[in-house]
Amino acid sequence: MNKKMNILMFSGEYDKALAALILANSGKQMGIDVTMFFTFWGLCLVRDPKKISDEDKSAYEKMFANLTPKGIEESPLSKMNFAGVGKKMLLEMMEENDTPSIVDFLNGAIKKGVKLYGCKLSLEIMGFKEDELLKEVKIITAEEYLKNALESDIQLFI
Amino acid sequence: MNKKMNILMFSGEYDKALAALILANSGKQMGIDVTMFFTFWGLCLVRDPKKISDEDKSAYEKMFANLTPKGIEESPLSKMNFAGVGKKMLLEMMEENDTPSIVDFLNGAIKKGVKLYGCKLSLEIMGFKEDELLKEVKIITAEEYLKNALESDIQLFI
Amino acid sequence: MNKKMNILMFSGEYDKALAALILANSGKQMGIDVTMFFTFWGLCLVRDPKKISDEDKSAYEKMFANLTPKGIEESPLSKMNFAGVGKKMLLEMMEENDTPSIVDFLNGAIKKGVKLYGCKLSLEIMGFKEDELLKEVKIITAEEYLKNALESDIQLFI
Numbered sequence: 490m491n492k493k494m495n496i497l498m499f500s501g502e503y504d505k506a507l508a509a510l511i512l513a514n515s516g517k518q519m520g521i522d523v524t525m526f527f528t529f530w531g532l533c534l535v536r537d538p539k540k541i542s543d544e545d546k547s548a549y550e551k552m553f554a555n556l557t558p559k560g561i562e563e564s565p566l567s568k569m570n571f572a573g574v575g576k577k578m579l580l581e582m583m584e585e586n587d588t589p590s591i592v593d594f595l596n597g598a599i600k601k602g603v604k605l606y607g608c609k610l611s612l613e614i615m616g617f618k619e620d621e622l623l624k625e626v627k628i629i630t631a632e633e634y635l636k637n638a639l640e641s642d643i644q645l646f647i
Numbered sequence: 648m649n650k651k652m653n654i655l656m657f658s659g660e661y662d663k664a665l666a667a668l669i670l671a672n673s674g675k676q677m678g679i680d681v682t683m684f685f686t687f688w689g690l691c692l693v694r695d696p697k698k699i700s701d702e703d704k705s706a707y708e709k710m711f712a713n714l715t716p717k718g719i720e721e722s723p724l725s726k727m728n729f730a731g732v733g734k735k736m737l738l739e740m741m742e743e744n745d746t747p748s749i750v751d752f753l754n755g756a757i758k759k760g761v762k763l764y765g766c767k768l769s770l771e772i773m774g775f776k777e778d779e780l781l782k783e784v785k786i787i788t789a790e791e792y793l794k795n796a797l798e799s800d801i802q803l804f805i
Numbered sequence: 806m807n808k809k810m811n812i813l814m815f816s817g818e819y820d821k822a823l824a825a826l827i828l829a830n831s832g833k834q835m836g837i838d839v840t841m842f843f844t845f846w847g848l849c850l851v852r853d854p855k856k857i858s859d860e861d862k863s864a865y866e867k868m869f870a871n872l873t874p875k876g877i878e879e880s881p882l883s884k885m886n887f888a889g890v891g892k893k894m895l896l897e898m899m900e901e902n903d904t905p906s907i908v909d910f911l912n913g914a915i916k917k918g919v920k921l922y923g924c925k926l927s928l929e930i931m932g933f934k935e936d937e938l939l940k941e942v943k944i945i946t947a948e949e950y951l952k953n954a955l956e957s958d959i960q961l962f963i
Contacts, residue, residue: 515789586771613902631831645804646961673947744929803962
């Protein structure tokens with residue numbers, strides 16, 4: 490189709506990530522070239538729960554790393570989370586409707602070739618390390634994001 | 648003007664809906680073709696309070712339907728809601744300034760011909776039924792949204 | 806470069822403002838023409854703490870003016886604010902990494918020539934006065950925002 494979509498994923502919430510990944514998967518199915526750029530809380534969505542480590546981290550960075558969701562499945566709802574009850578309710582409803590899980594959508598996006606980038610500056614601020622993220626995530630600068638966004642037909646900040 | 652704006656309305660909050668509807672009305676006044684696509688919490692904004700029913704719903708769907716705002720007037724503020732006090736304050740300030748109410752903006756948008764769409768997959772996940780929504784809302788898929796967004800000059804995720 | 810980016814700044818939160826200002830500064834460094842349009846809570850980010858006054862305000866407007874952040878440094882985090890503890894943690898981590906402060910980014914944006922606009926209708930609704938804002942902020946209507954956004958290559962709602 491020769492069209493491009495660029496999603497800047499700032500939020501680290503389950504429902505927003507689900508919306509973004511549905512768009513990414515649908516876009517790829519239509520032949521659109523899709524890029525996701527993870528910044529700030531969005532980086533929590535692409536942490537690899539099996540690779541998180543305290544090594545080389547300051548006291549604040551360790552604290553912060555422990556207070557934030559370790560991967561996409563731990564991410565909370567943006568609304569009505571009710572300490573996890575609202576999210577459980579949503580997950581049950583998704584199961585009733587045979588909706589794929591968020592991990593299915595993430596893996597689908599990777600398999601279909603959605604490009605995943607992480608923001609260099611955010612990574613430094615949050616104290617996360619590149620090798621704690623999913624191996625498909627490449628680190629780029631804000632300038633590189635802007636270059637990509639300028640070439641895209643759709644840009645969304647989520 | 649032959650220009651198009653596409654708003655993806657993910658949030659179900661009063662202040663964000665107000666911002667979106669002000670843009671939609673202003674756009675139409677300038678001759679821009681405006682489309683709003685309601686997904687997730689945004690669907691609560693286009694529920695018709697007079698048509699909400701428990702029929703054909705699972706236990707979770709009934710619970711969820713009762714915990715979420717029944718139409719645009721019930722929607723909370725995204726910030727400083729303070730159990731409704733912040734919203735009441737904002738409404739009083741809008742009245743002092745003779746700002747039209749959110750329902751006026753929604754009806755204005757409909758009258759001016761803003762196209763309202765609901766997301767098929769979100770509707771299923773949330774357990775809402777098409778006939779519980781405002782009659783102006785047509786249900787489409789994420790692919791149809793993307794097709795429309797690709798043809799638009801402005802795309803916003805709100 | 807002859808390219809344009811338009812950021813609609815709806816949110817009044819520290820982390821979202823930081824993301825927006827990093828994009829604005831990076832864009833300018835690349836030769837992109839950058840416009841920021843502050844609406845609703847976003848207006849709190851461009852209040853000048855030294856110029857806030859109760860003059861000519863109704864009871865509700867005075868209350869509201871006192872409950873909202875007085876300038877960009879007072880703005881809370883969108884997540885994990887924990888009554889200020891989360892924000893303090895983030896600030897410490899930024900200092901450890903020699904990341905410039907948010908005021909540095911705001912001043913950098915102004916110095917580089919990022920255009921700052923405030924939304925006329927939001928200003929009225931929130932009860933803020935034009936002369937309480939940073940002097941670089943010009944008040945425009947939603948229609949003027951849309952005209953600018955239509956001419957832009959990137960539009961983001963933050």
